[in-house]
Amino acid sequence: MTHSGLPASRVPDSRDAPVLRWGVMGPGWIAERFTESVQAHTGQVIAAVGSRSLKRSKAFAEAYNIPAAYGSYEELAAAPDIDIVYICTPHTGHHAAAVLAIEAGKHVLIEKPIGLDAAQARDIAARAEQAGVFAAEAMWTFFLPKFDVIRQVLEAGMLGGITTVVAEYGEHFDPSHRIFNPGLAGGPLLDLGMYPLALVTEVLGDPLQVFAVGQPHPSGVNAQLSAIMTFDGGAQAVVNTHLHNFTPTSATIVGSHATLTIDGPFNMPGGFDVRFPDGTRLRYEEAKGGHVEGLHHEATAVARAIAEGRKEAEPRTLSASVRTLEVADEIRRQLGIAFPESTKE
Template identity: 85%
Template sequence: MTLQALPHSRVPGSRDAPTLRWGIMGPGWIAERFTESIQAHTGQVIAAVGSRSVNRSKAFAEAYNVPAAYGSYEELAVAPDIDIVYVCTPHTGHHAAAVLAIDAGKHVLIEKPIGLNADQARDIAARAGAAGVFAAEAMWTFFLPKFDVIRQILEAGTLGSITTVVAEYGEHFDPSHRIFDPQLAGGPLLDLGTYPLALVTEVLGSPHKLHAIGQPHESGVNAQLSAVMQFDGGAQAVVNTHLHNFTPTAATIVGSKATLTIEGYFTMPGAFEVRFPDGTRLRYDEPAGGHFEGLHFEAAAVARAVAGGSTEASQRTLAASIGTLEAADEIRRQLGVVFPGESGVPGISARP
């Protein structure tokens, strides 16, 4: 029997969430978008900002009316006036920054990726567990209202048995962008590819077969990669990501009973459609938007979790973050991509 209507989002209003005092670790572009979003849409408080440059911290604090500015990550981590640290340093600094905060007894929300590799993610999870503090990856997409509806559709079995997931994300960058810097773990995988890869592993779990192909960039980073995966039960997935130019950034989840297509950007607020073999189409509509319209949902969800005594976010568990990085590690192992500080990439036990 064809579904007659889609479920409604269960995501509460962001302004109703309990208030936490946030410390920003790394005042860059995403920190600006995060601050703008939560100041506009929530009651959360940005209480402090920390940077390796006190001048950068002070400039950020002045621009966003933040009361405290620190000239090091260490100072921010031990600051008494914050409850939680939002880690948004460059990728190569996520693990060390998170450890600083956790060791200081602070809760942490860590920008994606939670670490450079699965070992770093496991270490963060273990340290947070031992300290009894909240820790989560800021994979903001999974906190959006539309993904709560998608989650309900999947849990209800509306699509039937999932057979295929296809997702892609390509974008154009100025040559000066850090994505072209090998010393900053550049290349599209951690910046863009983490979104389609996370969607695949959220829906299907860990692959037991994975085959990746890549294309190098003259800067020394990976320019493009594609991966084909197979999962227990026979389901397959295909992902592509690159830094050449913009793509639709769409995603499709195919099941035995229906197909769910998420319009681009699938990572952001927007619409999706469920199509059944008899021609019935059910559409979920919400205004398309960017980071300003969407980042506040993850902040509010984290505040609710912390206030409720949870040490993880149900929308993006630490196990899920580790699983995505395990797949990313295997992709890099096959392509020979090693990030700063790594002696090698172990990868998952993919069977040929």
């Protein structure tokens, strides 16, 4: 225990991790942030990039000093000097890209959501197991040092019995963003809603009941949804996500002894408070930051897991990814949010 009364984070320094050779598949926005973060904070090697266009992969390779650029995902998956593929295509491409890489014998770190639905997530897990490769969803929040402390607080029972989790995530997007594209499984659920849903299911497990309400967007995607859930033992969770505008992206975990409030945006590096009814306040300080300050932790956790011969990442197991998507599937079922069949590659 530290002077603050909270445990210390057990997340090791990212510079100390064993080194993997990474291939980046789908050089878009998050691929840039991931590469910047890994190159700034770790000894990991971004060894190759694969794009649907050789021109785009060459431009990415040049911008980030990456030695190899491929003009197709197939070529990247087959590249002999790559240990692991970081899949960062739009959601609709995650399953097909994962199958490509796994069949080529590569480990995979797949952007969130790991698949469009729980069925795709289960299929990825089964294929990775059969091929004997590592697979994980890049739910980076759970790899941050602060989340290791939150996990210890929960496991130690410091909050008492958990009664309530309230979490939300809204953001503003340029009209050209893929979130407005129904063909790319747009809408806030898979881009933003995965964070509150992952938090809720991580803390409370499988819901007993889910009640969802939603509002459509003129582009044909869902614009906003809220869901209320109940859990074994009487706990409840409330989640909201939308593409209308920025929100604090707050998350609160309430227990019978104390309340844990994560500084917003809760999915990014930052601190949290544990408050007790007698006024005691325990504070965990973590420098506020964005993707570049945080994404390297998932990369190095994966590198350590693979070096130890593990096939999954403890902070985000494949069954946890499936469980979150099962809740997302149920919300979509209630709201009639169907992804076009063409997106189910």
